[in-house]
Amino acid sequence: MIDIVDANSGNIDSWTKLLDDLLINYKVVSKTSEMSAKTILLPGVGSAGFLMENLRIKGFDKKIKNFYRSGGRVIGVCLGYQVFTGFSEEDGGIKCLGLIKGKTKKLKILNSPVSNNGWSNFSIKKDKLREVGCFSDFHLSKKTTIDGRVYFNHEYGVEVASKLGFSCKIQKKGLENYSAAYFYKNLYGIQFHPEKSQFTGLEFIKCIL
Amino acid sequence: MRLGSCVLFINNYCYLSYKWNFWRPLGTLTNVLKSLDEYEVDEIFLLRPIKGEDKNDSWNRDLREIKQIKLSTPLSFGGGIRSLSRLNSLKNLPVERLVFSNSMINPSKKDSILINRAISEFGRQAIVSLLPYKILKDEFFFYSSQKRDFIKLSKENFEIIDRMSNEIILYDALHEGLKDKINLGVLSSLEFEESKIILSGGIGPSSIKSLNKNSSIAAIYLDNSTLFKEQTIKKLKRHAGLS
Numbered sequence: 001m002i003d004i005v006d007a008n009s010g011n012i013d014s015w016t017k018l019l020d021d022l023l024i025n026y027k028v029v030s031k032t033s034e035m036s037a038k039t040i041l042l043p044g045v046g047s048a049g050f051l052m053e054n055l056r057i058k059g060f061d062k063k064i065k066n067f068y069r070s071g072g073r074v075i076g077v078c079l080g081y082q083v084f085t086g087f088s089e090e091d092g093g094i095k096c097l098g099l100i101k102g103k104t105k106k107l108k109i110l111n112s113p114v115s116n117n118g119w120s121n122f123s124i125k126k127d128k129l130r131e132v133g134c135f136s137d138f139h140l141s142k143k144t145t146i147d148g149r150v151y152f153n154h155e156y157g158v159e160v161a162s163k164l165g166f167s168c169k170i171q172k173k174g175l176e177n178y179s180a181a182y183f184y185k186n187l188y189g190i191q192f193h194p195e196k197s198q199f200t201g202l203e204f205i206k207c208i209l
Numbered sequence: 210m211r212l213g214s215c216v217l218f219i220n221n222y223c224y225l226s227y228k229w230n231f232w233r234p235l236g237t238l239t240n241v242l243k244s245l246d247e248y249e250v251d252e253i254f255l256l257r258p259i260k261g262e263d264k265n266d267s268w269n270r271d272l273r274e275i276k277q278i279k280l281s282t283p284l285s286f287g288g289g290i291r292s293l294s295r296l297n298s299l300k301n302l303p304v305e306r307l308v309f310s311n312s313m314i315n316p317s318k319k320d321s322i323l324i325n326r327a328i329s330e331f332g333r334q335a336i337v338s339l340l341p342y343k344i345l346k347d348e349f350f351f352y353s354s355q356k357r358d359f360i361k362l363s364k365e366n367f368e369i370i371d372r373m374s375n376e377i378i379l380y381d382a383l384h385e386g387l388k389d390k391i392n393l394g395v396l397s398s399l400e401f402e403e404s405k406i407i408l409s410g411g412i413g414p415s416s417i418k419s420l421n422k423n424s425s426i427a428a429i430y431l432d433n434s435t436l437f438k439e440q441t442i443k444k445l446k447r448h449a450g451l452s
Contacts, residue, residue, distance in 0.1 A: 009330065014303040017279045045305070050329045079332065114404075115334050115375055117427065118211045119251060151252075151283050153305055155334045155375070196283045196305060198249055 001037040006030040007054040009046040014195045032063040044079025049091030051079055068099055073186040081189035082158055090156050101162035109174030115155040121171045123147040132166045133185035141206035148200030150192040211251040211428035212449045215409050216241055217258050220267055221274050227386035238274050246282050254430050257288025261357050275302055287339055296327055310339040311354045313370050324373050338374040341382040376405050376427050384411025385432050391416050417448040
């Protein structure tokens with residue numbers, strides 16, 4: 001079972017349809033009292049300020065932190081991943097969840113602001129995930145390597161400062177300092193949209209879930 | 210450069226459009242999107258072609274249909290996002306980006322509030338402008354559904370559009386549905402950064418080849434031909450340097 005956090009910010013519909021197809025049980029939760037699964041999915045579309053405010057109003061911020069500290073698996077996608085850091089530059093500077101040592105910064109190439117819209121290559125080996133303590137709960141795929149293209153749509157990116165865990169770079173010239181995904185034990189941060197990354201996205205989701 | 214497809218959808222049905230005024234039925238939304246998903250186009254732009262009044266019945270019906278779709282390709286949606294209540298109704302649809310046209314062209318105070326709310330709730334990366342244009346005697350005119358006509362835009366209008374949009378779709382209204390008829394001079398005539406521009410209308414293999422070689426635009430949206438020939442996408446992706 002997966003709890004999908006509905007903080008009024010996120011493309012939840014794409015995820016519910018995908019999980020339906022994979023025959024994975026899920027619950028869309030809009031109150032902390034409804035949470036009961038072993039995995040939390042935090043999708044995110046919007047701005048960091050808007051998402052964090054909604055998480056705080058509903059008490060999800062504390063709940064997610066406590067859940068993570070007690071060993072529960074937390075998956076953040078796009079903005080949901082960005083708020084794993086302690087701070088985001090978006091909306092004039094926002095304090096975030098602080099699950100990862102690092103910051104979310106405006107994407108820049110040679111000091112010029114850019115946005116990253118479109119497809120980039122992404123590859124990851126399952127062994128690498130196991131090395132940092134990430135294991136699949138649902139065992140949906142026997143693939144050992146995911147290699148293909150994935151879809152990004154963001155103006156801010158995560159710079160991971162932690163030496164723990166494993167961060168994959170965005171494979172695009174000038175954006176290599178930003179993280180495409182980060183994995184450490186029960187924490188999975190994904191900057192791209194696997195739910196909209198066609199075949200590779202689906203294989204990746206099957207691999208990590 | 211991304212290779213996407215533009216699909217016209219209104220009152221629960223998809224249409225082909227030629228030269229802005231002629232429509233032919235194309236099929237149901239589910240079938241059209243399923244085909245494009247299978248062809249693995251880079252993204253799909255679903256456009257409700259509203260050229261005047263947009264009744265709530267039609268809006269609600271179309272949204273119900275969009276909510277049903279299953280798609281693993283990024284989806285942009287536009288046409289009729291004119292109020293905060295309509296913006297709210299887009300939450301939880303399988304849509305990544307929102308496309309504004311009328312609200313970006315000469316925006317009123319109400320339009321500015323709408324766009325700013327959209328930026329806050331969907332993120333600036335999700336905001337795209339659509340500028341359907343035609344060129345008459347070397348001058349550019351842009352379609353305003355509020356005025357129901359093509360109008361000239363001021364420098365200030367362009368600055369607002371540029372500031373508020375993550376990307377800008379320049380839609381050649383008079384050449385839509387025609388192969389390789391787009392006037393590529395549009396790129397040098399309008400002072401938008403090339404990397405923010407998406408071109409649509411009158412795209413074909415030659416224009417794709419030329420754009421891939423000589424420009425740094427963000428994307429191209431194919432129009433009518435996309436769904437007729439399955440081989441088209443593969444061939445055009447080669448022209449765009451994508452495969």
